[in-house]
Amino acid sequence: xxxxxxxxxxxxxxxxxxxxxxxxxxxxxxxxxxxxxxxxxxxxxxxxxxxxxxxxxxxxxxxxxxxxxxxxxxxxxxx
Amino acid sequence: xxxxxxxxxxxxxxxxxxxxxxxxxxxxxxxxxxxxxxxxxxxxxxxxxxxxxxxxxxxxxxxxxxxxxxxxxxxxxxxxxxxxxxxxxxxxxxxxxxxxxxxxxxxxxxxxxxxxxxxxxxxxxxxxxxxxxxxxxxxxxxxxxxxxxxxxxxxxxxxxxxxxxxxxxxxxxxxxxxxxxxxxxxxxxxxxxxxxxxxxxxxxxxxxxxxxxxxxxxxxxxxxxxxxxxxxxxxxxxxxxxxxxxx
Numbered sequence: 001x002x003x004x005x006x007x008x009x010x011x012x013x014x015x016x017x018x019x020x021x022x023x024x025x026x027x028x029x030x031x032x033x034x035x036x037x038x039x040x041x042x043x044x045x046x047x048x049x050x051x052x053x054x055x056x057x058x059x060x061x062x063x064x065x066x067x068x069x070x071x072x073x074x075x076x077x078x079x
Numbered sequence: 080x081x082x083x084x085x086x087x088x089x090x091x092x093x094x095x096x097x098x099x100x101x102x103x104x105x106x107x108x109x110x111x112x113x114x115x116x117x118x119x120x121x122x123x124x125x126x127x128x129x130x131x132x133x134x135x136x137x138x139x140x141x142x143x144x145x146x147x148x149x150x151x152x153x154x155x156x157x158x159x160x161x162x163x164x165x166x167x168x169x170x171x172x173x174x175x176x177x178x179x180x181x182x183x184x185x186x187x188x189x190x191x192x193x194x195x196x197x198x199x200x201x202x203x204x205x206x207x208x209x210x211x212x213x214x215x216x217x218x219x220x221x222x223x224x225x226x227x228x229x230x231x232x233x234x235x236x237x238x239x240x241x242x243x244x245x246x247x248x249x250x251x252x253x254x255x256x257x258x259x260x261x262x263x264x265x266x267x268x269x270x271x272x273x274x275x276x277x278x279x280x281x282x283x284x285x286x287x288x289x290x291x292x293x294x295x296x297x298x299x300x301x302x303x304x305x306x307x308x309x310x311x312x313x314x315x316x317x318x319x320x321x322x323x324x325x326x
Contacts, residue, residue: 036253038208038250038251038253038254042208042209045205
């Protein structure tokens with residue numbers, strides 16, 4: 001697992017207070033991990049801070065799973 | 080009841096009559112209080128007077144871009160603790176009839192009285208959400224509900240503040256953070272002191288409780304909404320106006 005994926009997972013575990021085993025790439029923040037809409041906003045803000053990237057509103061809306069977050073951040077970091 | 084020991088509060092516009100009464104009552108109830116205002120020497124003096132190592136001054140001109148975010152960071156730094164309570168009390172007026180109102184008069188009032196409080200809420204909420212607790216009390220005005228000739232800008236800003244507070248209250252309620260409004264009526268200030276006697280008497284006659292309000296009347300309402308006792312109240316506007324408008 002990449003460093004980014006590791007860090008994303010850690011942030012999700014910490015913020016949502018869920019078990020690490022549940023934070024699979026396919027896990028949906030809302031449907032599988034019990035997040036509400038405010039949690040998803042806070043998560044995106046936490047990602048922005050941790051990775052020093054800016055995630056615009058339209059991109060943030062599309063980040064619904066753990067994998068979405070990892071993919072988006074990896075793409076930003078390469079670019 | 081209504082103790083605030085261990086809590087940290089930021090009060091903007093703390094050099095004015097109402098703001099200083101708010102800072103005073105929060106401090107008296109045990110809170111650490113950061114006083115903000117444009118006149119640094121005045122708020123420093125007030126902070127020194129409150130003392131007990133729990134009062135701090137943070138000057139800010141909320142009309143400046145970036146001032147709100149900087150103020151929250153500065154307040155938490157000098158108080159050495161995250162903000163549990165935010166009181167948006169700072170405001171200004173640029174009164175004139177609409178036909179004579181310049182864009183500048185409109186923009187300045189909307190900036191300082193509505194945009195700056197929003198930015199302060201946004202900056203403060205981040206930490207409050209994380210900590211699952213917090214109290215925001217926004218000081219609006221009776222004018223925001225009734226309107227007033229010569230104050231289209233001020234009335235718009237204060238009505239806007241009430242709508243904003245209700246929206247924020249809905250967004251953050253699930254995290255134990257409350258957002259409420261105190262809407263003062265006519266309060267004794269240098270401005271009302273300057274009114275001619277006849278006008279003052281007429282004003283008084285329109286208030287069922289028979290007198291103008293004191294800054295402490297407003298401060299007590301703020302204290303209540305800032306306390307743990309008001310845990311189940313959010314999105315509410317508490318009118319403190321002696322019964323002048325029963326809404």
